[in-house]
Every structure is written in structure tokens, then in C-alpha cells.
Amino acid sequence: MEKKFLLSLLFISHLSFADHDEIEDLDFESLLATDVQITSVMKRTNKASTTPASVYVISNTQMLNAGVTSVAQALTLAPGMQVRKIDNNKWAIGIRNSAGRYTSKLLVMIDGQSIYNPSFAGVYWEALNIPIYDIERIEVIKGQGGLLWGSNATNGVVNIITKLSNDTRSTKISLKTGTTLDYEMSIRVGGDLNIAENSSYRFYINSQANDKSDISRQWTPQDEGEKDSFGARFDVAFNSDTSLLVQGDYTEVKMGQTLELPHPTTFTGSEVIQPHNRKHTLLMLRLENRLSDSANQTLQTSYAKQMGEQPHYMEKFQNYDIDYQINMLLGLAQLDIGANYHYNTTPFVGSEYLSSENDTDNIKKYGGFAQVSFALIENELDLIIGDKSEHNNLTGWEHQPSIRFAWRADNSQFLWASFSQGIRTPSLIEYDYNTQVNGFEIKSIFETGNDLVDNTRIKTFLRGSNQLKSERIDATEVGYRLQQNTWNADISLFYSEAKNTLSISPTVDPLLVPSIITLLQMGDLNGFSQYIQNQTVNFNFNSDSKQRTYGADLILNWQVNASANMTFGFNYATQEQYRVNNDLLEFNGHIKQAFFALNKKINETHNVMFQSRWEDGSIYRTEDFIAVDMSWNWQYDRHITVSLTGNNLLEQHHLEYARSNDTFDVATYIDRSFTLGMMVDF
């Protein structure tokens, strides 16, 4: 019995489950964190232990024990996540594929509100500045989640779930400083609202600044940064059946950066030092209503504004979203139906590096989904089928059907299989924009033997196309979970075939080569220079390629004793792109990660957490590296907690990201760092 209880403690930190029979093993806090209804009102997983998908849940306790200072860093706690630090502000994060600064196959949400950027359909991780202590959990869903969550969730979903304001009705102050982190100061104030019984609020202010790195891949590091945020959340319970959530955040980011942008005359990559300033606003309103014991409905409206200023790219996007969802239990079946409308204003702001091909100034999406889950064999075998169909004004109607099987072999074994189709719609960079990139060298076309001529670069553009089709990914996944008294295992295998993946084909003026030869034969180098200045090479985006991805995830948890818990993880994936004209957009290769974490509660007041990740560097053009982090937390009294965290302890610094041809950002070496923190709870 004791062992079972211990295991439940370990398991809930990773798998937030709560079946009727499983509730008996939950501890006090976990009971309060469990949703009453099996149906998911905010598209969050409820029964990860019996969810037919690869799910990992990072708990609030894990984040605090590890001393993380950002959501992006918190994701390193999930085995199998590809989390690469480009510099002290920027991150490349992905799941089951090589992560990029502009990875666009991962959907990220805060409390169900998508925070993606339409220009590259990815996320500016550095603009996320929610106080870690107010995050209830982060759910990481590996694999396709398109049916419930929408397009662009083809490789995974990260759902950041913040705490109910009812659970934060106190004042909390957090102060941190360190060798890389200059300072972090945050204050949260919470309390009851008088407008309705059982209603509450919280306000927070969070300010963070970091120093620059010691060494850059090239040139001098400029990656110091500042983040300032404030926000509020209001939870109003009109009665036990109807509640309203209103929340909003505003974040300003000022970060230094070194960019490698094409020189105006030589078109070679040259150093540009300019700050990147961002202003992000998020507003969300969600009305939840329980129709009966077996049905509930949710209406969510949200608004997001993202403004970005940097030398090569200005952004001024606004998103408006409306989502409606109804979930019901009908006998042994669960039915989820939803509809959504999304409007995005994307006014184009040109720069010397960017122009618009089609003047796409808005993106509209509307659609719906239906999913039914029912028992083929009661309490043993479930079938979940559904489809999400969505229309967008770039590529038309897209459909994302899915079939999943969930088999509880016995009380300790669970098997699942999933067959689904996911959609990734083109981003504005791919669909609409012409982006000037580092110039194409003449020797890439033909060689004259004259180095001066061969190394001369021609003005080069990445050219978007409104003929692009959505990428269509057919994915097959199987998984197995085994729960024993003191340990459990979670294994998943995946294979996906993607059609219409991006490729780029260069188009060169057919007269270019003969003209250069003629000018050189005439010895007219001035004429050659003038001629080259007026020439361009266009790399046109096409959706004619295919990609195959396959691999495996393994997570083992071992509750060593009442105070110690270990997690082992191994993740392997291969990505192969074929029928492609070049390899500029995707990298063929392997992703490998080995993960180990140990959490040891020394006594009632002291906790130590150790974590290490071995990362294969080949696909990122870096050396393999081992990241070792360690954190100590001391609960001084019931109000004060002190923490000391060391990151990247094994090396003075290492490079985590060296791909330069899919981003203008110049990566820096990530330094060893120490952070001292104190949290006061009044």
C-alpha cells in the first residue's frame, strides 16, 4: 500500500491522471489539481496515464525544484524535448524533429490560447514571461495533436496551464540574481473579488534582465536582454455550474543581438548589431458552463497583439479567436464537438531585406471538429475517432482525421495506437514574403578559375509563393505503459510520412553565365561588377518534397524510496527528406538524447534536484554536449524559500546551436551559470 502511494506521488508529477479508481492514490494537492469532469474543458489532458498519446506533464513542483527562470528552460525538464539555447535570449525548441529558431511544427498555448506568430507560425519563446510559481503545469504532447488543437500541431503541443487565481490569493515576491541572470524580480498579489461568491483575482509584475554571453560563434556577443511584464487573472464563479475566466498579459522585451545580414553591395553575410524589441499583448475570456453531470460547454474568445522591431523585419500582427466546445458523456461514449473562427491581421511592413509578393494582409480560418470516444470492450478497449476540418484563405479546406485505440491490458499495462493526418499551413514567409538572404556565390553556378569572380556574390532572395500547398503528415504511433510498484515505463514508437514539405529551387537568369563569360573575355571587370549588382537569384519556395520521420521515446520513472525519485529518458528520431532540390530548409539526420533526473528530498526543508542531458549535436552542426544542472531549495520557514541553481555545470561554455542558414541569428556559447533566489510568501 505504501509503495503504491509512493508510486502515485511519482506518477502524478509526470502523468496527471484521475480515473475513479485512481483517485484513491492521489495526494492532497493532486486531488485539488484534478478536473472534476473527464471531458476536457480547455483542451487539456486529463488522464495522461490512459491517454492514447505520448504525454509528459511538468509539474509546478518540478519547475520550482529545478530553479528554472523561464518557460523555455522549464521544457528541458521534459525528456525528449529538443531545447536548444541559441543565445541568452533566443531558443530553438521542437519535438521529434530538429528544432529551429523558426520551428513551425509545434503549437504552443497558454491556458488554451495559441501564441503562435503567423509570419513563421512559431513562437518567440523569449516573449514568454509568466512567473514560474503561478504555472500549475506544462503539458507536453508529443506527436500529432491537430484534431483537438488545430493545424500546425503536427509534431506536438505545449500547453502552459496557469493556476486558478483562487489558489494564488496571497502575496508572493521572488528575487533572483546570478552570473548570467542579472536580476529577476516578480511580485504577485491575489485575493478575493466581491462581485460574486468564490471569485478571485491576481495581479503580477515580472521583470528580468540578463547579461551577454562570454563568447559568440562569430563577432562579439551582444545578447544582453530585458523583459518586463505585467498581467492579471480573474476567476468568477457565478455558481457551481458557470464560471468566467478573464486574463491578460503585456510583455516588453528588449534584447541585444548580433545578426548576419547580407551586405548592401557585396551581399556577403555581415555583422549587424541592433536590438530586437518586442511588445506582446494577450487577452482572453473564457466562459465555462456545466450543462449537466455529463455535459459541459466552453466559449473562449481571445485577442493577441505582437509588435516586433528589428532591422530586417518589422511585425505588427493582431489575432482574434473565438472557440466554442461542447463535451458530453453519453453512456460509455464521450463526445467532443467544437467550432472555431480565427482572424489575423498581418499588415506588411517592408524593409531593405523584405518585400511582399502578394500583400497578404490577413489570415482567416474557420472550422470545426468532432471526436467520439467509446468502449469497444467495456473497461478494456476504447476507440477514439474524429476529424477536424478547417478552412483558411491561403490553402482552402484542410482535414485532419484521427483514429486511436486504447487498450487497458490489465491494471498495470496500457497499450495505445494512433493513426492520424496533420496539417501544417504555410507561414507568411513561405507564402508571401521575399526575404533577402546572404548572396549566392558565382562559383555555386560555374567556376571561372578567377577567385575574385568566383567568390563574388549575387543578390539572393527567398521567394514566397501563393501556390504552396499545406504540408500533410500521415502519422502512425504506438505506445506502451507499464506501471509497477516502484517504477513505471512509457514507450512510444512513431513513423510519419509528410507530403508537400517545403523545398527551394534556385532560378537564375539563363543569360547570366554567357554574360559573365563575355564580360570577362572582354576584361571588363567594371562592367562585370555593374552587371552583377543588378542580377538576382531567387530561391523559390515549393511544396513538392517529402519527408519521413521515425523514432522512439522511452521514459522510465523509479521511486527509489519515499524521498528520492529518478527519471531516465532516451529519445531517438531520424528525419529524411527526399525529392528535394537542396537541403537548405530541413536537415536530414538523427536526433538523439539521453536524459537523467534525480530529485532528492533531504528532509522536510531541503530538496536537491540534479539533471543531465546528453545531446547529439550533428543536426545542429555542433559538438555533442552534456548539460548538467543542479538546484538546491531550502524552505527556511513557512514564508521564505531560498534556492541556489547551477546550469551547464560540466563545461565553462558550449555551443548548442550552429545552424546559420535557416536564421539570421548568430549563436553564442552558453555559459556555465549560477543563480541565487529567494521567494517570500505572505
Add this chain to the structure above:
Amino acid sequence: MTYRVVLIILFTVCASFHTNAQTSQREYALKAGLMYYFALYSQNSDSVLTDISHYVICSSSQPFVEVAEKTLAHKKIRQRDVKVQYIQSLLPDSEPCHIIFFDNQQSYSQYQASHNNNPRNAMLIGDIPHFIDLGGHINFIRIGGKIRFEIAPEQLQAKGIKVSSKVIRLGKVKMRNNS
């Protein structure tokens, strides 16, 4: 058109099942789980309750008792097995209860009327609007799809029940509003 057909088939499949009360069971299971921790983190000075061999949770709600019996099976509180007892009418001379759970106003009014002259120091837990104002000790509330609770430490103290700060910290402290 194909998708309409699929939707119609889905609805038909679902409609062929009978509605059950799975969600209620889950909610009851959660409440029973929380009651276990209320009991674990409290001490009752009533000597009658201290001496009996089981830790007894009583309710006049049959569905709750059925679920709580399963959820709390094999649980122990201070070396005593937890027993969930269905009591049709909570009369003063019925079996002593450490916790009494009320899920409707009627059963609580009945309890109050019959115990006015002979109160026993049970922990009174409800799922009733304004339960604390009505003299209850802990009241369950639903917020944002989760179960939370209001607690009246002073009222508990008055009945000789001492609750640990952990429970009070996780709940919402409420004073009785006599007006």
C-alpha cells in the same frame, strides 16, 4: 457531405448508449479523497469519537456512500480503518460519526433540527450554498472545473476539532456570517 454523414453516424453511435452519472461519481470520489485528508490532518477531542474502533464518515447520500466506500477502501486514519456509513436519518442516537457529509439543504436542516439539544463534535462537511453561514465547518465549491473548499477554523475549534495549517492554507478561510 461526407463529413456530415460521419457526424450523423457519430451521433447515432453515441445516442445508442444510455446516459450514466460517471461525472458525478468522479466528483464524489474527489470529495471522498479530500475528506480523507481533512480527517488525516485534524484531531477531534471528543472522547466518544476517539474511542471507537473505526474512523466513520457518514452521509445520507447513497450515491456518495457507494463511491466513497470504493475510494476509501483500505484507507486508515491513525491505525483505524475508514468506514463509510449510509445513514438514512441522522438522529442523535444513531452511530457516532467523525465526519458527516451533506449534499443537500434538506438533510442538513433535518440534522440541525434533531441535534440542537445534543450536538456531537462531528466535522460537518457540505456541498450546499452558504453552508458555513448555516453552521457547517467545510463546504465544497466548484471553481474552474476543480473542487475547492471553504473552511471555518473557528467553528471547528469551537467543536474541539483542530485542523492543521496545511488544510487551512489550501482552503478558503471563511467566518460564519450570522446575519
